[in-house]
Amino acid sequence: GNSVTQMEGPVTLSEEAFLTINCTYTATGYPSLFWYVQYPGEGLQLLLKATKADDKGSNKGFEATYRKETTSFHLEKGSVQVSDSAVYFCALGYGGATNKLIFGTGTLLAVQP
């Protein structure tokens, strides 16, 4: 079945460090891929997305590239800030009759000043 696997957390970084959160997926067909962020006490916010192979999603300094050959969608940021501390979820989604999101387990990022 379809699934998303992301690296275990927590990930603890110092401010201005480089961030990578790995995400790989198993899916049939051509899903869209997403990164969502959940700040403490809040719901999910869409961070970025990619709808087809080789697309790069980007937002707020975060980037991820849809790699079909490696079935990956790793999240990167060149210089993290304390305000980036949150839980990050990788997800895949299909349209049509399915139209649901399948999430990874989430990765907690803690950025220290």
Add this chain to the structure above:
Amino acid sequence: EAGVTQSPTHLIKTRGQQATLRCSPISGHTSVYWYQQALGLGLQFLLWYDEGEERNRGNFPPRFSGRQFPNYSSELNVNALELEDSALYLCASSLAMGARYNEQFFGPGTRLTVL
């Protein structure tokens, strides 16, 4: 433009009781989704409603049910509550179902605690 709203923010129930959670979608959105975020289990898809009909259901027992009203708002009902139902329940909405995936926008969630 108002986002997805959910009520109540927190709900405390005891085992065996029923819980009702409510969701109002973004104006113009006809699809509503429910997800359960239980501690240590990530986010699990529960239900999807579109145009008043249940379109898809996750791997949850029948005591999880819901409905969508003519104004596209939705209710999630959980009967015979069990301790493991304690979780954050997230509602999301999107434009009408179609061939391609429509982006889902999430509400802040209802925290259900079962004692």
